[in-house]
Amino acid sequence: MGLSLLLVVALSCCAVGGQRCVKIDNCKCEMSDNSGIINLKSLASSTGQPRWEIPDGVGWIYRYNPCVGFNSVQFSDLAVHQISETDPTQEYNLGIQSSEDFVFSFTEGTSVMYSDDPDYPVRKSKVVLECVSELDFEHELQFIGELIVTEYDFILRGPCACPGLCDDFGVLPEPTTTTSAATTTTKSDVDTTTTSTDGGNPNPVQTGLNWNQVGADIVSLIFHDLILVVVIGCVIAIAKFLLGYTCYCSQPTAQYKGQTDTYDKGITVSQAELEHREQKNSKAKQMECFMEDNSGYINLKSLASSSGGPRWTLDGGDGYFYQYNPCVGFENEKFTDLAVLQVHENNSNLEYNLGIQSTETFVTSLSKGLSITYASSASAAKRKSEVILECIPGSRDHELQFVGELIVTEYEFILKSPCACPGLCDDTGLIVADASTSPQTSTTPPSGDETLQPDPVGSGLNWNQVGSDLVGLIFHDFILVAIIASTIVIVQYIMGYRCHCYKIGQSMKFTDA
Incomplete structure (x- = not known):
């Protein structure tokens, strides 16, 4: 209420x-x-x-x-x-x-x-x-x-x-x-x-948040959540009746009360170690692709930092910094071969792998144009990133923008650069001659007229285009997070329950401290 x-x-x-x-x-x-x-x-x-x-x-x-x-x-x-x-x-x-x-x-x-x-x-x-x-x-x-x-x-x-x-x-x-x-x-x-x-003062226009605009969106989200519940139910049924897994929640007995936290930490270390081993064997990719319309190569190699760190570090405005380096992987104490990393502003121990170099893939779509996608793992990736390439042929600047986490665990960026244009960059950087004498190799004219871009969205996934939709999603996600957090607090700290899943026929072992 x-x-x-x-x-x-x-x-x-x-x-x-x-x-x-x-x-x-x-x-x-x-x-x-x-x-x-x-x-x-x-x-x-x-x-x-x-x-x-x-x-x-x-x-x-x-x-x-x-x-x-x-x-x-x-x-x-x-x-x-x-x-x-x-x-x-x-x-x-x-x-x-x-x-x-x-x-x-x-x-x-x-x-x-x-x-x-x-x-x-x-x-x-x-x-x-x-x-x-x-x-x-x-x-x-x-x-x-x-x-x-x-x-x-x-x-x-x-x-x-x-x-x-x-x-x-x-x-x-x-x-x-x-x-x-x-x-x-x-x-x-x-x-x-x-x-x-009236003298150049900005209009206090704030009529966007009303039921005429976001009410129906919230109704759609309710239907979306109902479908999500059905999907989760199907997954649970498959895990239990086809794969033989079962889960239970109970209050720890005196025998294991002192070992529960050690057991949980053992699982965390095991998962981190598996991810580390997988990333350690990956190799940095050659960041280059050729356009099917024969307009030329898109080459981002010159944008990579070879110092062992990321080329860009952005403040996402959500309490986290986002780091990105194309072509060449960077690493820290937890991860290797990184392309995209998320780090908490106040706690450097809170960091997440948003994509490794070995998963780099070039994709095209009518709405976004050319993008580069990354995943945190080659298989069963928990997090993904997408870098939309926006061709800026008349510029010498290379700018990275963080768009947001528009879908849970999927992060979007926009890279604005002449190197995002076919034929304007090689391994060492901007090809000045091509930029000035061969404008036909660019996806947009050098005059700056953006109406001919095959990527009309470019910087489109921002508040100018999806603001009202994001408002509805923010309210929805806020309520969902509050419900999940409240449930976890009640079950774990008030009722004292712990939940575990195991496959029938296998014994459960607690990790010794």
């Missing part, structure tokens, strides 16, 4: 005051700060087909048309539609035009929300409007992903996502209001505060 009251108060406080975009017509809303009207009508296709069709690379196509509904075999009045590339009978309604709603949040700005049913939604879509004030910019739609089950996120970029830059027929020659320039942002400046017209 107390925790529920705390959540209600927190949501209410964050929803007070702030910016809004008030819907005045289909595909139109007006900013509450009088900066202008956002008008998407000119982007609609009136041919009966959607304006955009985006394949996700894994067998699905996502279709979107603002303002005007389109039809499929099973659905009508569609705004957002998901259909199989190979089987047109497999299709899903991700939102209809009549459910359109404009919302505003501090983390994402203005978004258009859709659902498959206004009264009883099963699936919903969110189209974040990213203002690009250049009038000749070609409008583009980007599919971010299904970040939460049955919720699909997109980003629509262009001048019509800006207040006052478009009417019903298209882009206006000049902004219709004198304040639009103060409220619009460009692609590189979207995720912090919006500048107001």
Whole structure:
């Protein structure tokens, strides 16, 4: 009851005051700060087909048309539609035009929300409007992903996502209001505060945390947890009835009360020793891959520190430091051949292997582009890391950013560097001649126009794109951790129980002190 009251108060406080975009017509809303009207009508296709069709690379196509509904075999009045590339009978309604709603949040700005049913939604879509004030910019739609089950996120970029830059027929020659320039942002400046017209003070926009935005996410998480319970139950059944393992909890007898802690420590040392032996035999990889489109090699060897330590040490803002070194493994007292390491800020004994060099793998996806993945072990890895490579061809700097632990025990980073571009670096560093005379080998043009990047997400997995979803996850994880911690405290310290698992037919042995 107390925790529920705390959540209600927190949501209410964050929803007070702030910016809004008030819907005045289909595909139109007006900013509450009088900066202008956002008008998407000119982007609609009136041919009966959607304006955009985006394949996700894994067998699905996502279709979107603002303002005007389109039809499929099973659905009508569609705004957002998901259909199989190979089987047109497999299709899903991700939102209809009549459910359109404009919302505003501090983390994402203005978004258009859709659902498959206004009264009883099963699936919903969110189209974040990213203002690009250049009038000749070609409008583009980007599919971010299904970040939460049955919720699909997109980003629509262009001048019509800006207040006052478009009417019903298209882009206006000049902004219709004198304040639009103060409220619009460009692609590189979207995720912090919006500048107001009253002397440059930031708007106190904090309407993002309300049930319209995170309520349905929490409902999805509840269904997710129910599925998780079923999966755990199946695992327990397999372990017990197929593999012959059994677990029990009991209060220690007088014979073993003095040996319990020694027994637990024996298990910990054994696991650490096995991991150490596995890592000791691994070898550092040659950090290089060749793009299948023949655009060139991506070579990160010059970024590696050969001093025996990591190239980067980042403060994650969560009480831990994160260390990363590409190509060449580093080590400490517990681990060897490290690529990624997590160390507590105040207690250096609390450290975790987030990935070793021998597990390095290059992967590509439509949403993230090229990434490098690492695992803490070649088999049965407990923790994983992903380093998203963001090509910055006009720069000489190499920057690493920590995105967060978006999924439990999976850590994400972004490496921004010219060496993340095909053909711009060799084993010794930046190839100046290639960078200046062969811009076609880069995945983005040297002018800095990022609209041609095959990795449109780049720095996308941050508060600008997934802020509201992360808020729901943070609340969910906080409650889950509190429940688990309370259960452990009650069982172990109040009831005095200890739990052990063993295979039937094998005797249990306690480690001698």
